[in-house]
Amino acid sequence: MPSTAMPGRRGVLAGLAAAGASAAMLVRASPAQAAEDYTPKPHQATPIPSAEELHLIRRWSYGYRPAQLSAVRDAGGADAWFEAQLDPGSVTESALGAAVDSWWDCLSKSPDEIVQRDKDGVERAWVAMANYARFALLKRMESSRQLLELMTEFWEDHLYVPLDDDGVYPFRISFGQGIRERALSSFEELLQFATVHPAMGCSLDNAGSTKRAINENLGRELLELHTVGQGGYSEDDVKNSARILTGYRVKMWTTWNVAYVPGDHYVGPIAVMDFAHPNDQADGREAVRAYLSYLAHHPRTAQRIARKLARRFVGDTPSQALVDELARVYLENGTEVKPVLRALVAHDEYRASTGAKVKTPTDEVVAMFRALGARFAKPAGGAAGDDYGANAILWVSESIGATPWSHPRPDGPPAGNSAWVSPSRFLGSWKAHWEAANIWWPTKGIAYPALASRIPAGGLVLAEFIDHLCRTLIGEESTARLVEACCLALEKSPSAPTTSDQVGRLLTLILDQPNFYLR
Secondary structure (H helix, E strand, C coil): CCCCCCCCHHHHHHHHHHHHHHHHHCCCCCHHHHCCCCCCCCCCCCCCCCHHHHHHHHHHCCCCCHHHHHHHHHCCCHHHHHHHHCCHHHCCCCHHHHHHHHCCHHHHCCHHHHHHHHHHCCCCHHHHHHHHHHHHHHHHHHCCCHHHHHHHHHHHHHCCCCCCCCCCCCCHHHHHHHHHHHCCCEHHHHHHHHHCCHHHHHHCCHHHCCCCCCCCHHHHHHHHHHCCCCCCCCHHHHHHHHHHCCCEEECCCCCCCEEECHHHCCCCCEEECCEEECCCCCCCHHHHHHHHHHHHCCHHHHHHHHHHHHHHHCCCCCCHHHHHHHHHHHHHCCCEHHHHHHHHHHCHHHHCCCCCCECCHHHHHHHHHHHHCCEECCCCHHHHCCCEHHHHHHHHHHHHCCCCCCCCCCCCCCCCHHHCCCHHHHHHHHHHHHHHHCCCCCCECEECCCHHHHCCCCCCEHHHHHHHHHHHHHCCCCCHHHHHHHHHHHCCCCCCECCHHHHHHHHHHHHHCHHHHEC
């Protein structure tokens, strides 16, 4: 589970690697084994990406697999692939990436239908929210529009609405779908959409805020979390922020009717920081649009968005120079997202940030199944059950430490490495690796390559097979330390022939190694 009192990622991962190697050493049976040569034996027939390609794939996709390398090279290289990803409409969606859009009925239902299905017991509210999380994981795994999925997740984490927040369930799916549609547009467009959406209104209590009983929750979080950040505004600013947002109503727990009610809107002059508006109309939506535009274009918002992007895609402590550059591009381009992302990947600090970020639990579960070449099938209605692959993926993610949008607070899930580098996280990871790599769980509605089929025709000695698997699963050559650990764990010589009964254990060991956790 998340922890903020952990040492740095490099220290912990180095310690885990040492611990794994030390544990493997315990199986040495004789002095003769100590003389073994664990020099890696490259399997050149299995291609691996260049350092630039691997960095791109780790940061801008949900994990390495050979098909991802092919996609990058087919696009004309790292820069060309990235540019194409900025225009997702130009990227042909994969068959499975398109198919998952219809795997769960709730994805195509209106808020009214979602409410009725809950009342009728067809699909209870919590199940609909769980199914939306499952959809997100499968979409990240299979979509060929990887950058779009990453930015959808980024904005859903920033303009955050927890899936199990009280009263959001009728609207949370349409909220996420709207974020996806706007994920590569502009922050102003995203902010205008998200702030007045009924999911946000229910989550942060604006759905019941009126001029007679103003609730400050959304007004405060709009400033503190979504735009300018802490400080620089007064309590009066918070009150006025809340006043201007009155009028957006949801009849929660009764009809769930969504409406703008002019009679509930506070009318009168409004000032928040340097923003002023007469706000003299009962229908205050024009004033809200002007206010949100002001916040989206505020220099402090530019700094906040720039820093969050840099923390997600560069490192936990980006330089002020990088943040300033991204903020400048953000403001000069009217808060548009694409120019900022182009500036980020062109920056020397990004190019030098290899190995600086660790996968979150949700990253990892997607990356694990991608690396293993698992293929999920559509759940066969309600009878499929929670142990059916596309449903069980949510429980696999939970066992590692988190599921999509399960963070309970409005600040969104933690972005720093230290939150996810903990003993419980790694114990959960190793268990999940062992179960999936050995085709133990989940097994219903999911197809894995047969373990024996992973051994190339003609067979390989163990050291070369380890290298082949390492190239296939994480896009890197094996190391002497990995070869030694694997051979000692199997109690086999590097020159011994590979047998099918060794494959599951080797897959597990390669997924357990530190480099798999890098993004």
